[in-house]
Amino acid sequence: MQIKKYRAETINEALINIKKILGPTAMIVSTKKLNNGSNKNLFEVTAMASEDDDLHEYNSPIREIKSELMNIKEMIYLLGHGGSISESIITNAGALTIYTKLIRSGIHDIYARKFLETAGALNPYSGDTQEIRERTTEEILKVIKVKDIFETRDKQSVISAFIGTTGVGKTTTIAKLAAQQMLMKGKKVGLISIDNYRIGAMDQLKAYANILGTPCLPAFNKKDLLFALKRMGQKDLIFIDTAGHSQYDMSRIGELQKIITDDLSISTHLLLSVSTSETEMKKAAINFSPLKYKSYIFTKIDEAETCGSVINQIMEGALPVSYLTTGQSVPDDIEKAKKENILGLLSMDL
Ligand SMILES: Nc1nc2c(ncn2[C@@H]2O[C@H](COP(=O)(O)OP(=O)(O)OP(=O)(O)O)[C@@H](O)[C@H]2O)c(=O)[nH]1
Numbered sequence: 409m410q411i412k413k414y415r416a417e418t419i420n421e422a423l424i425n426i427k428k429i430l431g432p433t434a435m436i437v438s439t440k441k442l443n444n445g446s447n448k449n450l451f452e453v454t455a456m457a458s459e460d461d462d463l464h465e466y467n468s469p470i471r472e473i474k475s476e477l478m479n480i481k482e483m484i485y486l487l488g489h490g491g492s493i494s495e496s497i498i499t500n501a502g503a504l505t506i507y508t509k510l511i512r513s514g515i516h517d518i519y520a521r522k523f524l525e526t527a528g529a530l531n532p533y534s535g536d537t538q539e540i541r542e543r544t545t546e547e548i549l550k551v552i553k554v555k556d557i558f559e560t561r562d563k564q565s566v567i568s569a570f571i572g573t574t575g576v577g578k579t580t581t582i583a584k585l586a587a588q589q590m591l592m593k594g595k596k597v598g599l600i601s602i603d604n605y606r607i608g609a610m611d612q613l614k615a616y617a618n619i620l621g622t623p624c625l626p627a628f629n630k631k632d633l634l635f636a637l638k639r640m641g642q643k644d645l646i647f648i649d650t651a652g653h654s655q656y657d658m659s660r661i662g663e664l665q666k667i668i669t670d671d672l673s674i675s676t677h678l679l680l681s682v683s684t685s686e687t688e689m690k691k692a693a694i695n696f697s698p699l700k701y702k703s704y705i706f707t708k709i710d711e712a713e714t715c716g717s718v719i720n721q722i723m724e725g726a727l728p729v730s731y732l733t734t735g736q737s738v739p740d741d742i743e744k745a746k747k748e749n750i751l752g753l754l755s756m757d758l
């Protein structure tokens with residue numbers, strides 16, 4: 409086993425040297441900043457070659473140690489993705505391991521750092537990897553809020569409108585929820601479609617309504633909506649489906665705002681697809697905000713490679729999550745949001 413120390417003015421420089429000499433599978437044993445008395449930084453990185461022979465030794469303690477160490481490839485990946493990793497992270501093995509997991513899950517550098525910081529993981533004596541993992545997990549759990557959208561204190565119908573960009577899963581999600589609430593909770597359900605743009609737009613919702621044996625009414629304007637709501641006054645739950653709008657089409661979002669007005673006690677929920685780019689998700693969350701949505705429904709979790717964008721959005725929008733959808737199958741592929749399930753999306757190896 410070859411263990412070597414490398415010194416350089418930047419960690420990046422040291423890593424490049426190590427990669428050249430020990431190969432790309434080398435493991436980082438420790439990283440520290442040296443006090444060299446000059447103005448220039450000096451870092452010392454201790455690394456060891458990852459020799460296959462060692463790894464094959466049965467029950468080898470080295471093998472165990474190696475699983476705790478950071479691979480040089482990971483470190484280089486981090487330097488590329490985390491922008492500038494602060495010294496307090498890079499010189500603390502436990503914090504670095506957890507930081508890497510967060511970044512790999514798609515959590516923004518700024519939030520990953522914040523979680524570690526509030527977990528007290530950036531102090532010199534911040535504990536081992538397991539302790540840091542537990543405390544960071546608690547910090548993430550603290551920011552996740554969940555919401556039961558059907559909770560009600562009085563006997564009035566709960567009216568929920570689902571908004572979001574084209575194809576995000578609004579109609580399918582309504583069908584899943586309507587079916588579950590009818591079949592499992594015995595609720596009386598009514599469906600309304602606000603889609604005044606597309607010919608045959610209501611067909612999909614109507615087809616689900618027919619299967620469930622529940623009424624489905626169109627509403628092209630506010631008057632229609634008032635009429636439909638009145639007709640469905642006896643229902644426990646009313647779901648309002650809306651036409652998908654591009655997150656950039658502010659005039660159509662404005663038109664929807666004229667129909668779903670504040671005086672109607674309608675709770676609006678925003679669907680965001682985890683499989684789209686994060687920039688689009690963020691833009692949708694901002695541009696749909698005039699509709700004052702009360703919760704996020706994250707869709708297409710099954711299609712996403714990483715789900716850190718869910719946490720990034722929660723950090724940015726500070727709203728609760730009500731549901732997660734996990735596939736095309738109606739009514740099964742939907743989960744009521746639970747803090748632990750959302751955390752589970754991050755593959756933090758709990
Ligand atoms: N993989 C996957 N597909 C989903 C999920 N939810 C919905 N879909 C699929 O996404 C496609 C669009 O779903 P819709 O429910 O029609 O979406 P929408 O938001 O109503 O679309 P518009 O009315 O056109 O704006 C369909 O093929 C759905 O089966 C999900 O959680 N995972």
Ligand SMILES: [Mg+2]
Pocket residue numbers: 578579580612649650651652
């Ligand atoms: Mg639809």
